[in-house]
Amino acid sequence: MRIALLAHVRQRIAQPFMGGMESHSWYLADGLIARGHDVVLFAAGDSDPRFTIDPVVAEHYERTFPWAEHRGSAPLIAHLDAGYSAACDRIAAGGFDVVHNNSLHRFPIEPRRTAQVPTVTSLHVPPYDALHWFVKASATPGHHLTVTSGRQMAAWWPDGAPGRASVLHNGIDLAAWPYVASGDDSAVWCGRITPNKGTHFAVEAARMAGVPLTLFGQIEDPDYWAAQVEPLLGGDIRYGGHLDGAALAAEMGRASVFVFTPCWDEPFGLVAIEAMACGLPVAAFDMGAAREVIGEGGRFAPANDVAALADTIREAMAIPRHTARRRVECLFTRDRWLDACEALYAEVQAVAA
Incomplete structure (x- = not known):
């Protein structure tokens, strides 16, 4: 199958990953290629050169438009609109069988676009004004929407989801997050260091x-x-840096508990299942999809309640490490995720035919 993978361009699609969206696009491209698909990654031009890249923009926009200039920036909006408009035109003319859209941009979900090439759009965020109404207007036979959790589904469609929408849980390569049978009684936290992650x-x-x-x-x-x-x-509190996957997995495996502190309606929490795969039970704020994803692999404290979270850290450390690992093995493997993606691609192709 010839697949256009359309990514978000705030950051490079390359290790070390800045966040879950970059990780999602990288592992999706890598996994689909390993399964024999012809994948073109439409992303920032400075993304991982191991992939066939068709640049949406020459370089990730964090470099051109620093953090403080993101919100409401007319020049940034114009920059992204021009890049995605041209990329969508190239996809339409490129002989692709399907588009997997991870961009969070309004152009790829326009009905005139999805009528040209069958499209699966993965929504990685709660609803927000800049995209919400475009998503609501995007339902066409050849366009399927996915969210990462039931909690996120209810946030996007509180009155009931359309038939062309479903939950597609994230998945990880268990070999990249090896299980370690015991820890050193320490805790680890990982993520983008920003207020809504609650570092x-x-x-x-x-x-x-x-x-x-x-x-x-x-x-x-x-x-x-x-x-x-x-x-x-x-x-006993230190910053260990921003590591690539292999180095981070090694550091995770040494610890005894993962601390997960979302301060927003977290749609999934990819870092939590990466830690669980290494054998770490999770002490988490009960926000967003945390309980849905972590399940019996963790313990939960009310949002923003530090004293309760401290108790939860100690409680979570008593959970057997194999409990956390087994939950990932059952629900969140890369093969399970890729199987679901391929089924959706076949479905939108069949419906659009």
Whole structure:
């Protein structure tokens, strides 16, 4: 099958990943190619050169439009509109069997576009104004929408989802996140370091619990880092940097608990299943899809309640490590995810024919 994979272009689709969306697109391209598909990655031009890349923009827009300039930036909107408009035109003329759209841009889901090439659109975020109404108007026979959790489905369609929408859980390659049978009694946190990921809450709770904690991830919001996270470092609390997958998996495997602190309606929580695959039970704020994803592999505290999270860290450490691993093996493997993607591709092709 000839597949156009249309990615978000804020960051490179390359390791070390800035977040779950970049990881999703990279592993999707890698997995589909391994299954024999002809995949063209429409992404930022500075993405991983191992893939066949058709640039939406020459370089990821974080480099051109820094963090502080993202919201409501007319030049950025014009830049992205021009890039995605041209990319959609190239896809329409490129002989593709299907598009998998991870872009979060309005152009690829226009009915005139999805009528040209059957499209599967994966929504990785809760509904927001800039995209919400375009999604609602995008239903056509050759367009299927996916969300990453039941919680996210209810957020997008509180009155009931359309027939052309379904839950498509994320999946990971278990070989990339090897199971480790025991930990060193420390905690680990990983993610984009930004307020809605709650990094400072993880630090405060670990200190209260008396458990060493290492933070990993990109410092996305430097002001938040400087004001609320960096001053808390020291002693048993350290920052371990922004690591590629193999190095991060090794660090994860050494720990005994993963701390997950979403402060928004988290649609899935890819880092949680990566940690669980390594054998780490999870201590989590009960936000978004956390309980749906983590299940018996963790314990939960009310959102923003640091004292309760500290208790939860200690409780989660008592969960057998194989419990967390087994949940990922049953529900969130890469093969299961890719099987579902291929089935959706076949479905939209058949309906559009």
